[in-house]
Amino acid sequence: MYKATIFVTLKESVLDPQGVAVKGTLHTMGYTEVSDVRIGKRLEVSLEAANQEEAEVAVTAMCQKLFSNPVIENFRFDLEEV
Template sequence: MYKATIFVTLKESVLDPQGVAVKGSLHTMGYNQVSDVRIGKRLEVSLDAENKEAAEIAVTAMCEKLFSNPVIENFRFELEEV
């Protein structure tokens, strides 16, 4: 059994309006030292796989086909045996 922790973020070239709004709110609260905020997604997936390589292949496919939009998002993941 493996647990994948997946992080999906917007590519640097893509405007992040949600991040801009949070940055504005932080500045309003007095946190003027914040220069940028980027918002992303974190997912946890538990899966049965024969080995770590098979789990990595499956998680990569899931990310490419469902969890991320490859046009505007990047993904990375951490995999641990549980």
């Protein structure tokens, strides 16, 4: 059994309106030292696989097909055997 922790973020070239709104709120709250905020997603997936390589292939496919939009998002993941 493997556990994948997946992080999906907008590409640097893509405007993040949610991040801009959070940055504005932080400034309003007095945290004027904050220069940028980017919002992303964190997912945890448990899966059965024969080995780590098979798990990596499966998680990569999941990210490319479902969890991220490759046009505007990047993904990375950490994989651990549990």
